[in-house]
Amino acid sequence: MAVTTDTASDERTTATDEAQVPRKQRTSGANVWFGVIAWIVGIAFFFPVFWMVLTSFKTEADAYTTTPKIIFEPTLEQYEGVFAAGIGPYLANSVAATVISTILVLLLGVPAAFALSLRPVQKTTDVLFFFISTKMLPVVAAIVPIYVVVNQIGMLDNIWTLIILYTGMNLPIAVWMMRSFFLEVPGELLEQASIDGAPLWRTLREIVLPIISPGIFATALICVIFAWNEFFFAVNLTAANAGTVPVFLVGFITSEGLYWAQLSAAATLAALPVVLAGWVAQNKLVQGLSFGAVK
Amino acid sequence: MAEVVFDQASRIYTPGAKPAVDKLSLTVADGDLVVLVGPSGSGKSTALRMLAGLEPIDAGSVRINGRDVVDVQPKDRDIAMVFQNYALYPSKTVAENMAFPLKMRGVEKEERAKRVREAADMLGLTEYLDRKPKALSGGQRQRVAMGRAIVREPQVFLMDEPLSNLDAKMRVQTRAQIAEMQNRLAVSTVYVTHDQVEAMTMGDKVAVLADGKLQQYATPPELYDRPANAFVAGFIGSPAMNLLELPRSSSGVTLGGIEIPLTREVTNAVGSRDKLTIGIRPEDWVLESTDADAGSVVKAVVDVVEELGSESYLYAHLAEDTATKIVVRGPGRVKVRFGDPIAVRPTAEALHVFDVESGERLD
Amino acid sequence: MIDRAEGWRRRAPLLPALVFTIIVTQIPFLLTLFYSVQSWNLVRPGSQSFVWFANYVDVFTDSQFRQVAINTIVMTLGSVLIAVVLGLLLALLLNRQFVGRGVVRTLLITPFLITPVAAALLWRTVLLDPTLGLVNFVLSPFGASGTEWISQFPLASVMAALVWQWTPFMMLLLLAGLQSQPSDQLEAARVDGASAWSVFRELTLPHLRRFIELGVVLGTIYLVNTFDTVYMMTQGGPGVASANLPFYIYQRAFLGFDIGQSAAMGVVVVIITLIAASFALRLLFRSFSVEEGI
Structure with a gap:
């Protein structure tokens, strides 16, 4: 694998050396139509999101009309309202749970991925199998004892409970994903380093880490997305103290129909961080969600 | 050092x-x-x-x-x-x-x-x-x-x-x-x-x-x-040496109806084997006139000609045994084409003799 | 080959993650197993007692549980299959050159990124509201105005939201598949005079097969755990018409406080999932056969 990658990049460099500009593919007539269809479908899929953001800048009166309004006077009053309703602490909880759990995942996961790839332990396959199988067990079957135990040790409605659970939830994915990045490091490089006399930690720090750091970054972003969006543990194990943004949104299902604009503002605030993270990580999303099976 | x-x-x-x-x-x-x-x-x-x-x-x-x-x-x-x-x-x-x-x-x-x-x-x-x-x-x-x-x-x-x-x-x-x-x-x-x-x-x-x-x-x-x-x-060598499995005759081996003599030392080394693998490099063939006596040359038919400028290689099969293929080096400007008959003779001193089973050199 | 000291040196970086994962993910399942043979209701302190398989008998005689199990299958497989088909069509579109392809891709993946709770809220109100929702507004020229989607078609409504969120994922997966197809194969087929349709059927589809299977398996694993969408859109209602197993177990545990019963359901779900997962794992490991590392 490493061989082909290297040769390919070789050819690319040679091509640039000879100043060959890649020929621009001609856009044929059929492709124009496919492009138009793709744009229409793309906009259709995106439209609800667009509408949500648009509605968040409306007054409730503008939001609540039989004929949807596109032209209106934008206002920030809904965002003010959402913060007045107390989304602040929930946002802070979400940030804490997401950031701390992601850091923990990386601290535990990077060494583990290393031990399952470059200097593999015996029974590597079994360990990998174990990690992945934990993702296949439905969390719903574990929630009852988790609730009971957390309740008994007095950790209900405590942000650390979520941090630990989110770490456990994301760790298997992160290990698999980062392992696939470690495996992309050509073996020759490590052999060269051992001949050069570099000690292991130095090889890792100076040679391996620079190569896999984009992969680690993508892994972190995917962990951020999952942790931020998590709802099941949050709604069952937290309340006013440690509640995250999705828990805050639950408040809106009881006041149905009355606060569409404010609801949209809250939903926009909830969705924004992960939408941005996801846009940045979009090339690695599939790799993360398929446990590294698809590059 | x-x-x-x-x-x-x-x-x-x-x-x-x-x-x-x-x-x-x-x-x-x-x-x-x-x-x-x-x-x-x-x-x-x-x-x-x-x-x-x-x-x-x-x-x-x-x-x-x-x-x-x-x-x-x-x-x-x-x-x-x-x-x-x-x-x-x-x-x-x-x-x-x-x-x-x-x-x-x-x-x-x-x-x-x-x-x-x-x-x-x-x-x-x-x-x-x-x-x-x-x-x-x-x-x-x-x-x-x-x-x-x-x-x-x-x-x-x-x-x-x-x-x-x-x-x-x-x-x-x-x-x-x-x-x-x-x-x-x-x-x-x-x-x-x-x-x-x-x-x-x-x-x-x-x-x-x-x-x-x-x-x-x-x-x-x-x-x-x-x-x-x-x-x-x-x-070693390109094109590769011709390696032919040939039956023994009284004083050598038989190829395409002619007898290729072996030197006394080789004959001694060969002992009682009734078959030998004979190696002939492409350049160790001599191209003869096609009119030459049937008993003195090997007749073959050309399949492919590779012209390299300074020399050429003729890929051919034997006229009387089409399954046996040989490669012959010829001069840079060779006249023969696909399907043409040729006549060749191996240089006796340049033969390599190997055991059929083990492949070991015998001479 | 690897001596003991070296073995432990190699294992050391793995152990913290392994131990952590075992504690956080495995112990709860063992406890679930233990609770499932107990009769225990949280609102009646001291009610905990050992009842063998009574909870399991209850689960299998519970007609609601059967309804919910069927809902789960319909919801999961239905959403996954629709999302795969739509995702394939979108992937084929996006696999072509056109102006702004990157932008369209970014637009398309956005639904997948939206916090599911926010997405469900959006569907429930702004999109599917019978009088003021966008869907009925768009469909009103076709005489569909006033349809009460959530109460008349609760399961379909939930599935619509799920399909909207998961189609982008399938698209990304299948697009990765399409782009991994060696272009020389396609060029060879074109030179051989194959039509676009036969190239698709004879080359692209077989190549995509692995990716489609992977999409179905991964989609199933993720979607069988759907909770937020059901919770936010329908609360499983009316009755249990749109409840799936995660939601039903949640109801039993946190609204009915019946620990034993919900644990038993959890075990049943685990067993069903394990059967499905063993297929999934085989498939995943086959996908990983490219890596000699294992």
């Missing part, structure tokens, strides 16, 4: 299975460039990696300058290696790549810079010292890998197919460059390739391997003139 000795060295991946390298014994004299050549799976790369310390030595020993290195770490063997894909550190510049092994050995900063500069000069890399490997062409990367090996001033250079990722023209150029540099530095070098032309042109001595076993270890001319067995005979 070092002598490298493989002494019955073996590598056995799975106990009980066929060894990847089977009791390899050979000596690389100080300052020599020795080429390990063989088809893929012959164990040549494994042998090199055993010398580097990247593969364990399961039996026998490997000695560098008299020191047994079986339990010595790669970094302590005082070797430098050039990998097939160059193994340049992507996050480091050319200069940093070349200085890295020195840095790991605690060489002073000024000394490092000086040695890197010298090597870069020698290899024409001076203007690229601040670039990352990504921004170099294949040939430049190859030279950086060479440079990184040179600055080490090691006892032994190890090279694992260093030219296989270059295009044909670069390969010929770099081949000469490596040979020249190795002569100048006079550092013992073990060089692995699957390309017999590289082996013949670069090696002071060449070790031909097949199936993990050493087939022959000799200088290039010896290898060409007196291949130790049918495998080496067929592997």
Whole structure:
């Protein structure tokens, strides 16, 4: 694998050396139509999101009309309202749970991925199998004892409970994903380093880490997305103290129909961080969600 | 300055299975460039990696300058290696790549810079010292890998197919460059390739391997003139030697209706075998007139003509035995075409005689 | 080959993650197993007692549980299959050159990124509201105005939201598949005179097969755990018409406080999932056969 990658990049460099500009593919007539269809479908899929953001800048009166309004006077009053309703602490909880759990995942996961790839332990396959199988067990079957135990040790409605659970939830994915990045490091490089006399930690720090750091970054972003969006543990194990943004949104299902604009503002605030993270990580999303099976 | 000795060295991946390298014994004299050549799976790369310390030595020993290195770490063997894909550190510049092994050995900063500069000069890399490997062409990367090996001033250079990722023209150029540099530095070098032309042109001595076993270890001319067995005979030389399984006659062997005489020594060595594998290099045929007497020439029909300018190769099958194919070297401007009859005669002195079963050379 | 000390040196970086994962993910399942043979209701302190398989008997005689199990299958497989088909069409579109392809891709993946709770809220109100929702507004020229999607078609409504969120994922997966197809194969087929349709059927589809299977398996693993969408859109209602197993178990545990009963359901779900997962794992490991590392 490493061989082909290297040769390919070789050819690319040679091509640039000879100043060959890649020929621009001609856009044929059929492709124009496919492009138009793709744009229409793309906009259709995106439209609800667009509408949500648009509605968040409306007054409730503008939001609540039989004929949807596109032209209106934008206002920030809904965002003010959402913060007045107390989304602040929930946002802070979400940030804490997401950031701390992601850091923990990386601290535990990077060494583990290393031990399952470059200097593999015996029974590597079994360990990998174990990690992945934990993702296949439905969390719903574990929630009852988790609730009971957390309740008994007095950790209900405590942000650390979520941090630990989110770490456990994301760790298997992160290990698999980062392992696939470690495996992309050509073996020759490590052999060269051992001949050069570099000690292991130095090889890792100076040679391996620079190569896999984009992969680690993508892994972190995917962990951020999952942790931020998590709802099941949050709604069952937290309340006013440690509640995250999705828990805050639950408040809106009881006041149905009355606060569409404010609801949209809250939903926009909830969705924004992960939408941005996801846009940045979009090339690695599939790799993360398929446990590294698809590059 | 070092002598490298493989002494019955073996590598056995799975106990009980066929060894990847089977009791390899050979000596690389100080300052020599020795080429390990063989088809893929012959164990040549494994042998090199055993010398580097990247593969364990399961039996026998490997000695560098008299020191047994079986339990010595790669970094302590005082070797430098050039990998097939160059193994340049992507996050480091050319200069940093070349200085890295020195840095790991605690060489002073000024000394490092000086040695890197010298090597870069020698290899024409001076203007690229601040670039990352990504921004170099294949040939430049190859030279950086060479440079990184040179600055080490090691006892032994190890090279694992260093030219296989270059295009044909670069390969010929770099081949000469490596040979020249190795002569100048006079550092013992073990060089692995699957390309017999590289082996013949670069090696002071060449070790031909097949199936993990050493087939022959000799200088290039010896290898060409007196291949130790049918495998080496067929592997060295292009186009390959004609290897024909022929029945014995009273004083020689029979080919295409004519008798090819064997010398007395050969006849003695052959003993009572009633069949022999006879090797004839393409250039060891004499093209005769097609009118020649049927008893004195082998008649054949041309299938393909390869004209190379200075010479040509005729691929033909025997007229009376169409399953037997031969390759004959002809002059640069040959008149024959597909389907034409030709008549050839082997040069008796240039025959190679091998046992049919074992392939061993008999004469 | 690897001696003991070296073995432990290699294991050391792995152990913290392994131990952590075992504690956080495995112990709860063992406890679930233990609770499932107990009768225990949280609102009646001291009610905990050992009842063998009574909870399991209850689960299998519970007609609601059967309804919910069927809902789960319909919801999961239905959403996954629709998302795969739509995702394939979108991937084929996006695999072509056109102006702004990157932008369209970014637009398309956005639904997948939206916090599911926010997405469900959006569907429930702004999109599917019978009088003021966008869907009925768009469909009003076709005489569909006033349809009460959530109460008349609760399961379909939930599935619509799920399909909207998961189609982008399938698209990304299949697009990766399409782009991994060696272009020389396609060129060879073109030179051989194959039509676009036969190239698709004879080459692209077989190549995509692995990716489609992977999409179905991964989609199933993720979607069988759907909770947020059901919770936010329908609360499983009316009755249990749109409840799936995660939601039903949640109801039993946190609204009914019946620990034993919900644990038993959890075990049943685990067993069903394990059967499905064993297929999934085989498939995943086959996908990983490209890596010699294992």
